[in-house]
Every structure is written in C-alpha cells, then in structure tokens.
Amino acid sequence: MLTFDEALNFSTILSALACLSAGVITLLLLLPYFIDQLQLREYPGALLAKFTSGWISWIISRNQWSETVDRLHVQHGSFVRLAPNHVSVSGPSAFEAIYGHPSSAAKAPFYDIFSAGGAANIFTTRDRAEHARKRRVEAHMFSPQSIRTLESTVSVHFHALVDQWDALCAHIQKAGSGGAEGIIGSVSWKVHESRVWFDCMPWFMFWSFDSIADLSFGRPFGMLVSAKDVVRIPKSNASGIQAIAEAASHSKKTELEMVEVPLIEVLVKRGKTIAALAYLPAWAQPIIGRLPGFREGYGAIPKLNGIAIAAVADRLRSPNGRADMLTKLLEGRDGEGYRYGPQELSAEAKTLIAAGGDTTARSASVLPLDAALDGTGSEIAPYGAVKVLPYLEAVVNEGLRLHSGVGAGLPRVVPAGGMTILGHHLMEGTVVSSPIYTLHRSKAVWGANADEFYPERWIDASADTKKEMMSSFAPFSIGLRACIGRNLAMQQLQIVTATIFRRYSIVLQDDAPLEIQDSFGRKPKKCIIGVKRRDLKVL
Numbered sequence: 001m002l003t004f005d006e007a008l009n010f011s012t013i014l015s016a017l018a019c020l021s022a023g024v025i026t027l028l029l030l031l032p033y034f035i036d037q038l039q040l041r042e043y044p045g046a047l048l049a050k051f052t053s054g055w056i057s058w059i060i061s062r063n064q065w066s067e068t069v070d071r072l073h074v075q076h077g078s079f080v081r082l083a084p085n086h087v088s089v090s091g092p093s094a095f096e097a098i099y100g101h102p103s104s105a106a107k108a109p110f111y112d113i114f115s116a117g118g119a120a121n122i123f124t125t126r127d128r129a130e131h132a133r134k135r136r137v138e139a140h141m142f143s144p145q146s147i148r149t150l151e152s153t154v155s156v157h158f159h160a161l162v163d164q165w166d167a168l169c170a171h172i173q174k175a176g177s178g179g180a181e182g183i184i185g186s187v188s189w190k191v192h193e194s195r196v197w198f199d200c201m202p203w204f205m206f207w208s209f210d211s212i213a214d215l216s217f218g219r220p221f222g223m224l225v226s227a228k229d230v231v232r233i234p235k236s237n238a239s240g241i242q243a244i245a246e247a248a249s250h251s252k253k254t255e256l257e258m259v260e261v262p263l264i265e266v267l268v269k270r271g272k273t274i275a276a277l278a279y280l281p282a283w284a285q286p287i288i289g290r291l292p293g294f295r296e297g298y299g300a301i302p303k304l305n306g307i308a309i310a311a312v313a314d315r316l317r318s319p320n321g322r323a324d325m326l327t328k329l330l331e332g333r334d335g336e337g338y339r340y341g342p343q344e345l346s347a348e349a350k351t352l353i354a355a356g357g358d359t360t361a362r363s364a365s366v367l368p369l370d371a372a373l374d375g376t377g378s379e380i381a382p383y384g385a386v387k388v389l390p391y392l393e394a395v396v397n398e399g400l401r402l403h404s405g406v407g408a409g410l411p412r413v414v415p416a417g418g419m420t421i422l423g424h425h426l427m428e429g430t431v432v433s434s435p436i437y438t439l440h441r442s443k444a445v446w447g448a449n450a451d452e453f454y455p456e457r458w459i460d461a462s463a464d465t466k467k468e469m470m471s472s473f474a475p476f477s478i479g480l481r482a483c484i485g486r487n488l489a490m491q492q493l494q495i496v497t498a499t500i501f502r503r504y505s506i507v508l509q510d511d512a513p514l515e516i517q518d519s520f521g522r523k524p525k526k527c528i529i530g531v532k533r534r535d536l537k538v539l
C-alpha cells in the first residue's frame, strides 16, 4: 500500500511525464512549421494541415476528400496546403506541369500502402526504371489493336448482364397490375408503376469484375450468373504464392485450401481506409490501421492480395489455352528478356482487378443509338458501330467528367532542382498534387452549369472551346503514369451504355444527388433505377 507522500510523488512523476510527452509532441509538430524547410508557410489552407498530415487523413476518412480540397481552392485560389510537406495546385497548367510527359516528378510515398503484403506493381512503383520496365512488358496488352481482339470475350458478359436484367423485367408482366418483390442472388428488386426497381451498382460491379477476370485470367469470377458477391481466396497468401511458383515451374501441385470472400465488400472496406492511412507516416499506418473505424478496412488489404493470388494460381494450375492477359504477362519480356516471378505476377494481377474492375456507365441517349444499331443483328452493341457516335461519346465523356473514377489529386514528389508551377518555385522533396475533381468542375472552363450533367456541351463547343475543355479533362490522368487501361475502359463504357440504353427504358428513383464513396476511387454508393424493356422493332 502506497503512503500519502509516495502517492503524491507518483502522481507528480506521472503529471511530469504527461507534460513532457505533450511538450515533445508539440515541439515535433511545431518545429518543422517554424523551420519551414520546404518554404511552404505562405500557402493557405486548414490550420491543422500546416502541422500534421493527420488532417488530410482525417478528411479522407470522413469521406470528404475531393469536395474539401475543391472548397479550399474556391476559397484560397490555385495553391492550397494539404499537409506540412504537401501543396495542392489547381488548374490545367498545373495539371500539365505535374503529370505531363516532360515532368519527372515521381509518385509519392502515399502509394506504398497499396502494395502492402505484396510486391510493388505498375500502379504503385515509385521507381522510374522499374515502372518503365513494367510499362514495356504490359503496354502491348492494352493497345487499341489488342483491345479490339477482346471484344468477343467481353461480349459474353454483356449477354449475361442483359439476360439477368431481362429476367428482372419479366417480373413486370408477372406482377400484372399489382406489385411484387424478390431477390436474385443477393440483389433485391421490386415491381411497381410498371417498372422493376433495383440498385444497378452491384450489377455493374458483377459485370465489370467478371469481364476483367475473364480478360485477365481466362475465366470470370461467376458473379453475374450467380448474382452474388463471392470469390475464392487461398486460406493463406503464402501458400497461394507457393502454388503459383510450383505451377510456373511445372513441379508438384500442393493442395490449396480456399475460403470464400465478398470481393466488392472487400474493395469497399479497403478503399474507405487505405487512402486515409496512405498519407500517414509508414510507422503509424499499422497502429492507426488497428484502431476501431480503420480495423476492418486495414484487414481487407491482404484479402485483395489473396483474390489476385488465387486467380493467378487457379489459372496456372488449370490452363484453358486462351490468350488472356496473364498469358501475355507470362510471355511478356522487356528489352532485356526479364520475366515476372510469382510475387510480381500476383501484384500485377491485383492491379488488373482493382483498377480494371470498376468501370460503369451512367447515362446515354437512345435516339442516335437506334439509328446506328438497327440492322446490326446484335443484342450487344458492336464497338465498330458505336465508337463513331458523337452523342454517345459526349455522354460517356460527361459521365467521366462529373463522376471520374478518381477525383483526388494524385501525389507526386518535386524532383531535384525543384519545379516551377504558375510562377511559384516549389523545392525538391515537396509533395505536390492537382485535383481532378476541381479540374473537371472549373466554372471558368465548363461554364455556370459545370455541376450539371449536360452532354450537349461536348457537341455545341467551338473548336477553341473544345481544345480548352480537353486540357481540363483528365479522367485517366496524363503523361507517363496515365491509365494504361484507357482504351479498354472506353470500349467497355461505350458498349455498355449503348447496349443498356437501347434495350431498356431507365429512370432514376429520385433526383437527389448520388451519395458518393470518395476514396482514392470515387463511386456512387448505390443508384436505384426503374427499368422496363423498350419496345424495339429490330434487335
């Protein structure tokens, strides 16, 4: 038992320790601000952002990333400080300076967490030489010519999607003048007012992930047919990597124990957390990642690795002879004859699933589609017939402008010698980014109706205005690190928009703005639509 004096001493020591820790923490936060090594003190922004990268992480974890940065740019102008070492610069010239071909700014440490538990891949690597090597190996997989040859593979999944939606529409007749409701797989539907109503997001996800899995590994996940968010992963990622190595070297095949996980749910949980953690120092990520609110998303990171490992292992253990992207990755060599090993193969496969599996179309016009598609004799819009339709292209562009898959600024590090942007010299080592969300909504470029979905702007624009619009339109980013899957994404978006809007009459449940998950990827949380078959004379 402590005496009164001892207890007093003990509590004095505790208080002193607490004061000391608070002092050290305050000093650690304040010192860099006053030393101002990167000379960023003059840049405006949220007060906390000047002292800690915890501020931007907090904003991201609150689902307010793109809108907060956009609001700060409206309030303060082109330059906004997002963290002690990070400045966001808005506008087309800044975008070009940071990401365009002449720029040698490398990706920031932000990207490291995206390779956690696996090797760096084409999307995450920060090393210029490694990136160039990967890009050389993979570029031909995504050339317009290669993409055209994939049309017959992806068409199977367009058919599977319309088969499911036709089955949903059939409930309208069955319900007669009354209502009805039910579930296909894990997606619920309701019939009322002569339409079937459902959330289209899971359907587009199933379609998109099945297509990318088929293109990449020669077999779909089977989500569209089962209408369920279920894929299989190895019980342990290490055993999956071992299975890939064995299959690649044609040695014995160890039995691989598998478990089922929900892919879309894993991606959503991972997406909500990973970008918030990514801006924190590497040592803090596993600590914060284990706190309530982050734990589930942090735990989802290795699961995505597992999904990629399973897909590669499965495909190598039972090849089907089709020339899918994995075949090309296996055969692919850079100029020096380098080939991917098991870790690197699964890391690249992860990027294909995560980056390529989330492409959705938003809206379209039916009139020019009928004229172009009548007589093609196909239920699925052939790419050759739809890629030349200006209004369809305008609709897809407008969807990509307002709902671009990535809204945030992609962080880069200012290279040796510094970088001058809009007349401001930024020092070597400064993290710099330019937000796509703000670029796509600038009233100076897009006009007073910048926040409206108005495809006609792409048709009505004069040549000069169109040029200005194009320099402020970068859904796939630009330069050396621009999206490698752009051709595939545009082909998929144009076919799905044309096919769906030609076949069905679609209305939104309400006019309220879509609720968005604003992580590294931006996407609607859900989108309820009312669908019925259009009365087409020719199909």
Ligand code: HEM
Pocket (backbone or CB within 6 Å): 122, 123, 124, 135, 212, 351, 352, 355, 356, 357, 358, 359, 360, 404, 405, 406, 410, 475, 476, 477, 480, 481, 482, 483, 484, 485, 486, 488, 489
């Ligand atoms: C509408 C659909 C898509 C959008 C809006 C989109 C957008 C982007 C953006 C903005 C980047 C730059 C990311 C950064 O710098 O951090 C990127 C990179 C990338 N995307 Fe996409 N993407 C789409 C579809 C696809 C598809 C279908 C694939 C492949 C199957 C793909 C594969 C990649 C890869 C591998 C990179 C990294 C490229 C590199 O660093 O060299 N994307 N994408």
